Structures are given as structure tokens and as C-alpha cells.
Amino acid sequence: MSLAGKIAIVTGAAQGIGRGIALRLAQDGADLALIDLKHDQLEAVANEIRQSGRKALALTADIGDREQVFSAVKRVESELGGLDIIVNNAGIAQVKQLLAVREADLERIFRININGVLWGLQAAAESFRARDVKGKIINACSIAGHEAYGLLGVYSATKFAVRALTQAAAKELASSKITVNAYCPGVVGTDMWVEIDQRMAEETGAEIGATYKKYVEGIALGRAETPQDVAGFVSYLAGEDSDYMTGQSVLIDGGLVYR
Secondary structure (H helix, E strand, O other): OOOOOOEEEEEOOOOHHHHHHHHHHHHOOOEEEEEEOOHHHHHHHHHHHHHOOOOEEEEEOOOOOHHHHHHHHHHHHHHHOOOOEEEEOOOOOOOEOHHHOOHHHHHHHHHHHHHHHHHHHHHHHHHHHHHOOOOEEEEEOOHHHOOOOOOEHHHHHHHHHHHHHHHHHHHHHHHHOOEEEEEEEOOEOOHHHHHHHHHHHHHHOOOOOHHHHHHHHOOOOOOOEOHHHHHHHHHHHHOHHHOOOOOOEEEEOOOOOOO
16 A cells, blocks of 8 residues: 655654554555654664654654654654654553552553644644544554453553544544544563553563463464554554554454453
8 A cells, every 4th residue: 555645743652552553654655754762763764764764753752741742743744844644652651459459550651652643633633623633533442442341440441542543533533534533452571561461470470471371262264463563553543555444443463352
């Protein structure tokens, strides 16, 4: 699928799924703006993209801060010449029993997983409308946005919220020819799942690796997901073939959760 001539933002692009998405969109012809707090890793991804012949702008910004997000979008417009696609990918996990959750826990994960998606959505929509662009807003959801998991209750709540934001934004922005969709990965072999597995072991007494193994064994296709598996679907959402699709949060998990 060609994204030639398109300009895309990917948040949380320094590693994992975000890095995979950024590299795939560049491979398909887009120029990229990468947003993360991990400057050195982010610049390394940007250099990979530049070596492939595409433009890449690395922006160190906190997506939980609305002003920083809007400022980043303005820089993208100025330095890359516009904006067509935003992938609100950045997110964090939290493994904790619901009875142990405190206000600081909620504030931290809501700020990134919910606020960060909303600020990115707002800034991109403002940019698209100002330039009359048929833009694409793509949000990171999860299987946990379709089915809540024990010890991941608050994380699941944030992903259910992303589904709600995706649906509501799709309805509000359709008249501006802006589509809003989300991707819902499952068990992806990234640092986030290393962290989840370690915290699950601490909470349950399971051996390190046991939780990850249990979930992978439940995948119909018989293997853990890769960032490339997710990136291929995000590329579809970013391209013209998905122009008649909006408000959807699609499971791409190898056959783990069925809806």
C-alpha cells in the first residue's frame, strides 16, 4: 500500500510497537514525525527512517501535556509541510489489584493512556480541519479494551476509554471527512510485556515467564505477536483502502479474544 506524499506522526515511537509502526509507514512511503521522551532511542529510529530515504523528525515531548502535543503538531506542519495521519500509540501498563490502586496510580496511567490519546486527537483534528485534509486518526487500544483482565483492571479501563473516544470522535469528525479507528493488539513480544510478566510474577508468585507463556499458549495462531504484525494493520488504517471505515477498534491478536 502506498503512503507516498503523506506525513504521519507516531507517538511512543522510540521502541516496541511504535517503532515498528513508524518503520512500516516509512517503508510504505510516508515521511514521519516521531514523538517520545526517550531521546536517544527516538533519534536512532529517526536515523533508520532517514537511511531508507524518507524524512524523519524526532520530537522529545510528553504526550500527557496538552500544550506540548499541540506544539509538536505545529512543528510537524512547519518542518515537514503538513500532516495527514496521527498514530496515538504511546501507552503504559499497570499491574495491580484494584483494591490496592491509589490516586497517584490513576493519575499516572490516565494521563498517558487517555489524556495523551485525546490531546493527540484534538491537535490532529485541528490541523486537518484548518487545511481541509481528509485525515486519519489511529489510536492504540488493546484486547484489554474488549475484555478486562484481573490485575490489569485500571489498564483495561483506560483501553475501554480509548474505544469510547474512538467511537465518539468518529461521529463528531465524520462531517470533516476525518476517520478515527483503533487497533487492539494482544500479547506482543515487547518490553511492555516483559514488565507485565515480571509484575504478574510478583503479584501471584508465578515464575518469571509463566504468565507470558500462559497467554501465548492461548493464541490460536500459535505464536506471540510482533510489532510488525501490528504495523501492517496500522498501515492499512493509514491508507486509502480504509477510507470507508471509522469508529472501529479492531482486534489483531492472532486469535485470543473473539468479538
